[in-house]
Amino acid sequence: MEKLIITAAVVGAAPTREQNPNVPYTPAEIAAEALQSWRAGAAAAHIHVRDPETGQPAFERHLFAEVVERIRAESDMLINLTTSGFNIQGPDIDGQRLMPLDLRPDLCSLDVGSLNFRSGRVFINPEAWADRAAREMRQAGVKPEIEAFDLGHIRQAKEMVKRELFAPPPFFQLCLGVPWGAEGTLDALLDMKRRLPSDCQWAAMAVGPTQLPVNTATILLGGHVRVGFEDNVYLSRGVPATCNADFVERIVGLARVLQREPASCAEARQILGIHQGM
Numbered sequence: 001m002e003k004l005i006i007t008a009a010v011v012g013a014a015p016t017r018e019q020n021p022n023v024p025y026t027p028a029e030i031a032a033e034a035l036q037s038w039r040a041g042a043a044a045a046h047i048h049v050r051d052p053e054t055g056q057p058a059f060e061r062h063l064f065a066e067v068v069e070r071i072r073a074e075s076d077m078l079i080n081l082t083t084s085g086f087n088i089q090g091p092d093i094d095g096q097r098l099m100p101l102d103l104r105p106d107l108c109s110l111d112v113g114s115l116n117f118r119s120g121r122v123f124i125n126p127e128a129w130a131d132r133a134a135r136e137m138r139q140a141g142v143k144p145e146i147e148a149f150d151l152g153h154i155r156q157a158k159e160m161v162k163r164e165l166f167a168p169p170p171f172f173q174l175c176l177g178v179p180w181g182a183e184g185t186l187d188a189l190l191d192m193k194r195r196l197p198s199d200c201q202w203a204a205m206a207v208g209p210t211q212l213p214v215n216t217a218t219i220l221l222g223g224h225v226r227v228g229f230e231d232n233v234y235l236s237r238g239v240p241a242t243c244n245a246d247f248v249e250r251i252v253g254l255a256r257v258l259q260r261e262p263a264s265c266a267e268a269r270q271i272l273g274i275h276q277g278m
């Protein structure tokens, strides 16, 4: 089976130090978590940034730039910057959400469809946003990681594949267990996986206690895996992870037991069709 790309989603927008004191907030802490995950076997880091003082979700360019610079100084890790754009205000929010493209990451997340979050927030991703983001990512030579929280998102992305908005192969991240998207169950994973277009690459993530079973099934099904504080702050019930690398180490061990070798950064770029320095 193809080698396994492990992505560490080291902070996300939701987890707090009240939930787990090891959640990184500053750019230096976020980069250090990514690099420690790389040393443990992760080929990619999915990056959000936080206000270094308050820990609130942030989207300032200089915060992203510092994280990218620190990771690049020490590794060839694939850098995947979020474009989910929490807490953005003002005109041209879509344009602001695409600012991370300027930092020349390997990948950016691309949320094609909208979703109700349990917090009461609606994650708004109209069709016009999805099309514009795909076009600008292709133009910038940045690989989109197509985030699908439900079946309709896959349906929409497949139509975008037909319109050749993505450089081949399209890369999907199946996002499970997030209220109120698809459930974090093996049934939901299989249902989503079955509907993916042929000739794509895919990964899956799942939140909280659904993370480990979905990770395990994904390794067996030939997908790639995402772990980290963005999705789960506990290593097991009641046991907070000390760092993101805890999750990475566990997945590396599990993958080897299941006869799937983790991909190096160069192998991950080859699998995803990413040409460094594009």
Ligand code: MG
Pocket: 012, 046, 048, 082, 084, 109, 230
């Ligand atoms: Mg994210």
